[in-house]
Amino acid sequence: MKKKIIPLIKEYRIQKLFKVLVCFEKYPFNRDGLRECILQLYKSKEEKSIFRGMVIPSLRHLGLILGYDEDLRLSANGNLIVIARKKSEEEGLRVFRAVLTEIDDLDIKILKMTIKRNIDFDNLKYSLIKKIEAPSEKQARERINHWVSMLLEAGLLVKENEKRSIAKGLLSQVEKDLDVSTKKEKFEKVFFEVYESIFKKQENIPIIDIPDIRTGVTAAFYTRHNLIVTEKQFDGLLRGIKFAADDYIISLGRAMGAEEKLFKHENNYYRTISIRFLNKEVKI
DNA sequence: GCGTATGCTAGACGCATCGA
DNA sequence: TCGATGCGTCTAGCATACGC
Numbered sequence: 243m244k245k246k247i248i249p250l251i252k253e254y255r256i257q258k259l260f261k262v263l264v265c266f267e268k269y270p271f272n273r274d275g276l277r278e279c280i281l282q283l284y285k286s287k288e289e290k291s292i293f294r295g296m297v298i299p300s301l302r303h304l305g306l307i308l309g310y311d312e313d314l315r316l317s318a319n320g321n322l323i324v325i326a327r328k329k330s331e332e333e334g335l336r337v338f339r340a341v342l343t344e345i346d347d348l349d350i351k352i353l354k355m356t357i358k359r360n361i362d363f364d365n366l367k368y369s370l371i372k373k374i375e376a377p378s379e380k381q382a383r384e385r386i387n388h389w390v391s392m393l394l395e396a397g398l399l400v401k402e403n404e405k406r407s408i409a410k411g412l413l414s415q416v417e418k419d420l421d422v423s424t425k426k427e428k429f430e431k432v433f434f435e436v437y438e439s440i441f442k443k444q445e446n447i448p449i450i451d452i453p454d455i456r457t458g459v460t461a462a463f464y465t466r467h468n469l470i471v472t473e474k475q476f477d478g479l480l481r482g483i484k485f486a487a488d489d490y491i492i493s494l495g496r497a498m499g500a501e502e503k504l505f506k507h508e509n510n511y512y513r514t515i516s517i518r519f520l521n522k523e524v525k526i
Numbered sequence: 527g528c529g530t531a532t533g534c535t536a537g538a539c540g541c542a543t544c545g546a
Numbered sequence: 547t548c549g550a551t552g553c554g555t556c557t558a559g560c561a562t563a564c565g566c
Contacts, residue, residue, distance in 0.1 A: 250539065252552090273536095284552095290536090291552045299538050310559095311536065381540070387549075532563075542553080 246374045248350055249303040250381070252296040254388045256395045258283065259306075260327050260334055262297055263316065266307060267324045270315035304345065305473070308453055308502055317503065318456035318473045325461055336419065339396045340470045343416045348474075350389060353398060356408050419470045422478065425463065429471075429479040432462050437517055448516040449495060452505045455515060477505055491518045 253259060261283050269275035277293050284292045298314070301307040306320030316324065319341050327334030346353050355366055367386055376382035390406070393399040398416070400409045436458035440450050456476045463471040471479070485492040495514030497504050504511035 252539085255550095287552070290554090294535095294537055295539080295552070295554095298536085302537085378540085384540095384549090391549090528566090530563100530565085532561100534559105534561080536557100536559090538555105538557085540553105540555085542551105544549105544551085546547100546549090 246349065248374045248376075248385045248389065249299075250385050251300045251303055251388045251392065253300040254392045254395075256335070256338060256392065259301070259304075259338075260323070262301065263306065263320055263324050263327070266301075266314070266316045266320060271309075271312060273312050273314055276314060304341070305503075306341075316457070318453065318460045318476065321457050322460050322464055322470070322472075325464060335396060336415070337464075337470055339398055339412065339416050340419045341472060342392060342396055343398065343413070344420065344472055344474060346389075346393070352386075352389065352393065353408060353413065356399070356406070357413075420472070420475070422475050425469055425471055425475065425479065426482065428463070428467060428469075429459075430483055432459055432466070433480070433483070434517075436462055437515075448518070449514045450516065452513060452515055453503055456503075473503065480505070481507055489520050491520070492516075493518070 253262070262280055265276055265279035265283070269279055277289055280293055280297055281287065281289060298307070301320070306317055306323065307314060308317045309315050323334060323337045323341065326337040343353060350370075352366070352370065355370075367390065370386050371379060371382045374382050374385060376385060390399065394401060394406070397409055397412050399406050433455075436455055437450065440454055440458055441448060444450065456473050459476055460471045460473065463469045483492075493516050494505070494507060494510075494512035495516070497511055497513040504513055505515075506512075
């Protein structure tokens with residue numbers, strides 16, 4: 243059986259990650275400003291150790307940032323966490339839990355296995371360590387332990403005496419937050435409004451980077467409706483709308499090379515989106 | 527002008543060290 | 547002993563130098 247690949251999340255303290263994400267919000271596309279801001283959070287430490295060795299890889303593995311070097315910036319999920327965290331600590335955690343649960347569900351499945359299997363948590367951890375690809379058992383254990391620590395700090399797992407179990411109340415809240423059915427009817431309206439606002443901001447250039455519209459739509463859903471739309475959900479919802487209708491045509495632009503977080507549609511990967519309105523009055 | 531070599535920078539990751 | 551921290555090293559990608 244092919245072993246799972248679980249990356250090592252070196253900076254897994256959620257409160258620290260919140261602070262680091264604020265630096266990314268303050269200094270998008272500004273590596274120097276970003277580096278200085280982050281190093282202030284880690285007194286007297288080296289750029290290589292903290293910035294390049296811990297923060298960047300961890301945030302990238304969690305899908306919270308995009309780009310390299312001067313292009314480093316928040317992803318839509320990262321931006322959503324920052325917006326929610328500004329509202330309150332609990333709201334920040336609420337969004338973080340949704341993002342973590344989505345990753346766990348896709349790659350690791352600790353939460354599902356903990357619910358499903360009526361076995362001791364340590365046994366579950368041991369069986370996971372055997373199933374993941376890592377240079378050594380020590381490394382595999384470290385990867386699982388860091389992931390478990392994040393789930394504990396997020397409150398999705400709870401420690402009772404020496405046992406770990408699922409925080410059922412919180413998890414049902416996360417499941418509610420990740421329920422896409424409540425978002426379908428609002429999606430089209432929000433999507434076209436955000437497209438229009440980015441279009442105007444770009445001085446009427448119709449071709450928009452998909453990461454930008456993801457960020458705009460996910461933020462709008464949260465601020466207007468208090469709904470969490472993750473990047474994965476955005477992509478699913480976008481795939482669900484008509485690309486050609488009586489009043490508009492949506493075109494997608496291919497990526498020039500290997501890039502991050504491309505939009506997958508009908509087995510192809512796209513980086514940009516543009517909309518031609520046939521009867522502008524109708525839609526906007 | 528073109529192709530190759532070399533050096534530098536940034537990102538990623540393994541593992542050593544330290545303290546509880 | 548184990549978890550937390552961060553240093554050392556490797557690799558990829560890019561820019562520049564150099565030779566033909």
